[in-house]
Amino acid sequence: xxxxxxxxxxxxxxxxxxxxxxxxxxxxxxxxxxxxxxxxxxxxxxxxxxxxxxxxxxxxxxxxxxxxxxxxxxxxxxxxxxxxxxxxxxxxxxxxxxxxxxxxxxxxxxxxxxxxxxxxxxxxxxxxxxxxxxxxxxxxxxxxxxxxxxxxxxxxxxxxxxxxxxxxxxxxxxxxxxxxxxxxxxxxxxxxxxxxxxxxxxxxxxxxxxxxxxxxxxxxxxxxxxxxxxxxxxxxxxxxxxxxxxxxxxxxxxxxxxxxxxxxxxxxxxxxxxxxxxxxxxxxxxxxxxxxxxxxxxxxxxxxxxxxxxxxxxxxxxxxxxxxxxxxxxxxxxxxxxxxxxxxxxxxxxxxxxxxxxxxxxxxxxxxxxxxxxxxxxxxxxxxxxxxxxxxxxxxxxxxxxxxxxxxxxxxxxxxxxxxxxxxxxxxxxxxxxxxxxxxxxxxxxxxxxxxxxxxxxxxxxxxxxxxxxxxxxxxxxxxx
Amino acid sequence: xxxxxxxxxxxxxxxxxxxxxxxxxxxxxxxxxxxxxxxxxxxxxxxxxxxxxxxxxxxxxxxxxxxxxxxxxxxxxxxxxxxxxxxxxxxxxxxxxxxxxxxxxxxxxxxxxxxxxxxxxxxxxxxxxxxxxxxxxxxxxxxxxxxxxxxxxxxxxxxxxxxxxxxxxxxxxxxxxxxxxxxxxxxxxxxxxxxxxxxxxxxxxxxxxxxxxxxxxxxxxxxxxxxxxxxxxxxxxxxxxxxxxxxxxxxxxxxxxxxxxxxxxxxxxxxxxxxxxxxxxxxxxxxxxxxxxxxxxxxxxxxxxxxxxxxxxxxxxxxxxxxxxxxxxxxxxxxxxxxxxxxxxxxxxxxxxxxxxxxxxxxxxxxxxxxxxxxxxxxxxxxxxxxxxxxxxxxxxxxxxxxxxxxxxxxxxxxxxxxxxxxxxxxxxxxxxxxxxxxxxxxxxxxxxxxxxxxxxxxxxxxxxxxxxxxxxxxxxxxxx
Numbered sequence: 035x036x037x038x039x040x041x042x043x044x045x046x047x048x049x050x051x052x053x054x055x056x057x058x059x060x061x062x063x064x065x066x067x068x069x070x071x072x073x074x075x076x077x078x079x080x081x082x083x084x085x086x087x088x089x090x091x092x093x094x095x096x097x098x099x100x101x102x103x104x105x106x107x108x109x110x111x112x113x114x115x116x117x118x119x120x121x122x123x124x125x126x127x128x129x130x131x132x133x134x135x136x137x138x139x140x141x142x143x144x145x146x147x148x149x150x151x152x153x154x155x156x157x158x159x160x161x162x163x164x165x166x167x168x169x170x171x172x173x174x175x176x177x178x179x180x181x182x183x184x185x186x187x188x189x190x191x192x193x194x195x196x197x198x199x200x201x202x203x204x205x206x207x208x209x210x211x212x213x214x215x216x217x218x219x220x221x222x223x224x225x226x227x228x229x230x231x232x233x234x235x236x237x238x239x240x241x242x243x244x245x246x247x248x249x250x251x252x253x254x255x256x257x258x259x260x261x262x263x264x265x266x267x268x269x270x271x272x273x274x275x276x277x278x279x280x281x282x283x284x285x286x287x288x289x290x291x292x293x294x295x296x297x298x299x300x301x302x303x304x305x306x307x308x309x310x311x312x313x314x315x316x317x318x319x320x321x322x323x324x325x326x327x328x329x330x331x332x333x334x335x336x337x338x339x340x341x342x343x344x345x346x347x348x349x350x351x352x353x354x355x356x357x358x359x360x361x362x363x364x365x366x367x368x369x370x371x372x373x374x375x376x377x378x379x380x381x382x383x384x385x386x387x388x389x390x391x392x393x394x395x396x397x398x399x400x401x402x403x404x405x406x407x408x409x410x411x412x413x414x415x416x417x418x419x420x421x422x423x424x425x426x427x428x429x430x431x432x433x434x435x436x437x438x439x440x441x442x443x444x445x446x447x448x449x450x451x452x453x454x455x456x457x458x459x460x461x462x463x464x465x466x467x468x469x470x471x472x473x474x475x476x477x478x479x480x481x482x483x484x485x486x487x488x489x490x491x492x493x494x495x496x497x498x499x500x501x502x503x504x505x506x507x508x509x510x511x512x513x514x515x
Numbered sequence: 516x517x518x519x520x521x522x523x524x525x526x527x528x529x530x531x532x533x534x535x536x537x538x539x540x541x542x543x544x545x546x547x548x549x550x551x552x553x554x555x556x557x558x559x560x561x562x563x564x565x566x567x568x569x570x571x572x573x574x575x576x577x578x579x580x581x582x583x584x585x586x587x588x589x590x591x592x593x594x595x596x597x598x599x600x601x602x603x604x605x606x607x608x609x610x611x612x613x614x615x616x617x618x619x620x621x622x623x624x625x626x627x628x629x630x631x632x633x634x635x636x637x638x639x640x641x642x643x644x645x646x647x648x649x650x651x652x653x654x655x656x657x658x659x660x661x662x663x664x665x666x667x668x669x670x671x672x673x674x675x676x677x678x679x680x681x682x683x684x685x686x687x688x689x690x691x692x693x694x695x696x697x698x699x700x701x702x703x704x705x706x707x708x709x710x711x712x713x714x715x716x717x718x719x720x721x722x723x724x725x726x727x728x729x730x731x732x733x734x735x736x737x738x739x740x741x742x743x744x745x746x747x748x749x750x751x752x753x754x755x756x757x758x759x760x761x762x763x764x765x766x767x768x769x770x771x772x773x774x775x776x777x778x779x780x781x782x783x784x785x786x787x788x789x790x791x792x793x794x795x796x797x798x799x800x801x802x803x804x805x806x807x808x809x810x811x812x813x814x815x816x817x818x819x820x821x822x823x824x825x826x827x828x829x830x831x832x833x834x835x836x837x838x839x840x841x842x843x844x845x846x847x848x849x850x851x852x853x854x855x856x857x858x859x860x861x862x863x864x865x866x867x868x869x870x871x872x873x874x875x876x877x878x879x880x881x882x883x884x885x886x887x888x889x890x891x892x893x894x895x896x897x898x899x900x901x902x903x904x905x906x907x908x909x910x911x912x913x914x915x916x917x918x919x920x921x922x923x924x925x926x927x928x929x930x931x932x933x934x935x936x937x938x939x940x941x942x943x944x945x946x947x948x949x950x951x952x953x954x955x956x957x958x959x960x961x962x963x964x965x966x967x968x969x970x971x972x973x974x975x976x977x978x979x980x981x982x983x984x985x986x987x988x989x990x991x992x993x994x995x996x
Contacts, residue, residue, distance in 0.1 A: 073731035101957035129958030153949040156730030190987045194994035229994040249637030250554035468634040476582035477610030513675035513710040
């Protein structure tokens with residue numbers, strides 16, 4: 035008999051219908067009430083077991099984590115807490131679960147503990163909700179771009195280019211480390227490596243994305259990117275997914291409009307399509323924050339925070355304006371910032387970004403026109419200001435609790451200016467001839483940005499550690515599973 | 516003024532409306548007719564240039580590949596070949612293109628040549644069509660699974676497990692190859708590597724997918740996978756994208772049904788949503804095949820072939836039945852196969868698969884229940900047949916011209932049998948404890964398969980080399996761009 039997914043059963047009114055439920059036992063109370071979950075919903079279906087007429091051996095095996103197939107009749111529930119339940123007529127144990135050994139007992143486990151058993155944490159309510167939201171957000175991203183005629187490009191993961199410039203890279207090789215082929219001068223002979231040269235894992239698909247945008251108009255990537263940085267923080271992963279749209283004929287303003295529209299679209303989509311999960315995550319966060327002192331708790335609950343983002347325009351201002359605000363801010367005056375803001379040109383730290391977003395504007399902020407010296411080579415140079423200071427057409431979107439969630443810019447489309455800047459920043463132009471070709475043959479103004487997908491999931495689920503929003507996190511000294 | 520995308524203009528009837536077009540010059544005939552393309556459609560918009568009133572310097576710069584912004588009025592075209600055109604009132608050159616140097620002249624280029632300039636081939640009609648179809652297929656895959664409540668899982672790209680068993684792997688490391696840290700016995704000290712142990716690029720997300728399926732029920736992956744095999748063929752890539760659904764409570768039959776449904780869904784979606792592109796690709800293939808002898812040309816054109824797949828059930832038979840057919844087949848009797856089929860147990864070669872699909876059944880074929888010895892450790896063991904031969908619940912889907920497009924199986928969910936098989940195949944069970952946990956705690960029958968995305972794109976676009984359906988192919992000695 036075909037199984038009915040529990041999510042459908044919970045919404046069903048076909049009382050009296052015979053159904054088959056398959057799933058995993060959450061709890062078994064009083065030798066009578068079996069809570070079964072099949073992953074389709076956070077909510078369990080209650081199965082009423084006929085204690086008298088069920089084999090004792092079966093009853094004993096109805097332990098937390100065991101897999102069961104239940105035949106029975108859907109009935110209105112007399113008990114509290116559920117509208118429907120299944121009156122079991124036959125119970126089959128598909129797979130046992132030794133209650134002495136199964137690590138997920140029906141009690142609260144710490145997120146740290148669950149991270150160690152990431153292969154089993156999917157079976158908890160919290161991670162069911164988190165990965166349902168992650169799934170919905172992925173789909174929302176694709177739908178957003180598809181509706182707007184953007185072309186999804188799979189940019190390469192293995193790259194022979196080391197000029198992406200976004201951070202430390204992982205090497206990819208098939209050489210035998212115990213017998214490295216060497217040239218006469220003793221250096222490694224990469225001609226014998228798989229690709230005939232040194233290769234790395236990509237840190238960004240942007241440069242290849244630009245090639246495609248200058249043919250298709252609007253494109254986006256959505257794939258894994260990598261940073262070999264020894265950052266053990268709650269916001270960094272060595273392997274993470276990134277969304278990078280790139281648009282021909284877009285200037286900085288268009289770029290900001292698109293990014294804001296995308297963020298609002300996917301938040302709206304999650305609220306509409308993951309109502310049960312986000313409600314659960316909201317309550318989880320309230321519980322979690324009860325252990326914190328009052329002033330550290332969120333002012334808004336999760337759903338209120340998401341709605342607040344939808345209802346307000348993101349605040350847009352230049353780096354120069356932001357520096358002025360920060361300079362005269364209370365924490366700067368009172369020397370409470372770890373890095374005091376003194377001069378124009380300073381790179382903004384997390385504490386400064388959070389001050390702007392969480393204290394000063396109290397909403398998402400888009401900062402533009404950063405000093406050229408602290409930004410990448412491919413960003414479009416502005417005319418120097420009246421004081422001769424050089425800025426680029428960058429834009430970063432800062433979110434409460436997250437910091438930078440989007441980083442983007444208008445790109446330098448002028449061949450001469452781009453080459454000059456690459457030379458200043460010691461980027462070898464000879465290896466980048468393919469990139470420069472876009473500026474040689476029909477160059478156009480264009481823009482793009484990168485959205486860190488895990489940071490987005492973090493924001494929308496209200497989780498606080500980025501390792502809890504990707505199935506199997508990769509961090510320094512950890513590549514388990 | 517906001518630009519209108521050419522795809523919209525070509526469908527517009529707003530005669531007399533002032534519009535702005537931005538794009539790249541394809542051709543400029545008679546100092547009058549400018550064909551402009553912005554990537555939104557294979558078709559160009561014709562711009563009529565007022566020769567008399569346009570600066571000679573501008574006219575000179577209207578070369579193939581140059582980027583332009585045109586203001587003008589949309590009018591009904593008097594010429595043949597287009598319904599509408601734009602009567603230009605102002606022409607701006609956004610980016611020049613030196614006609615002496617621009618590699619894409621308005622003539623036919625070979626696919627081999629275009630592969631060398633993969634960064635520019637996006638601007639050709641063929642690759643515009645190919646990557647539009649690829650984009651549509653990606654979206655169709657996500658939509659198919661989303662409609663069915665499957666959860667999209669991002670399984671890890673960097674893996675510490677080398678037991679995936681699907682092929683040779685790339686190593687991932689941050690060690691300095693010129694100064695490798697070594698233990699006392701001279702071997703490399705991986706404790707100092709980024710992850711504290713040897714790591715590789717994934718060859719499959721299946722094992723992690725199983726972990727998720729045994730919590731969520733139905734999941735799928737869609738991400739890059741890697742093979743470090745020195746295969747220089749038209750069907751192999753070192754980096755390619757794979758779709759891997761995994762379903763709890765699915766047996767082999769359900770698995771086959773889902774795979775067939777998915778393939779038909781995405782073919783239907785491409786036909787419905789890429790009509791113009793597939794029409795173009797159909798004609799391209801007809802042209803290409805004109806240089807071939809009659810008997811090597813396709814019996815059906817591209818669209819007929821796709822419709823044929825939609826209209827017919829895939830032929831399902833066991834390996835054992837297939838061997839019997841192959842043994843008595845004409846090419847086997849006449850010793851025309853390179854590898855003659857003699858005994859049960861032989862691995863099928865491409866020539867055998869093609870015979871079954873293209874000659875014998877003349878439609879897609881699903882082969883099941885392969886000999887255990889030639890399949891992976893995780894496939895579910897059947898009861899031995901009357902002759903004591905051991906088979907596993909594998910299923911491969913074979914497509915005309917492509918060969919294996921899907922490989923899948925019901926998984927071995929029985930702990931003891933799985934461990935026994937791993938030991939027989941020398942797979943270290945101690946590193947795989949996380950995988951075995953799924954069989955310890957609530958194991959259930961489950962199944963899944965892998966669909967090679969590029970092979971799907973190859974089939975639906977009618978292209979013949981897999982390097983032409985991924986933006987930047989990675990193959991032995993090639994990681995350009």
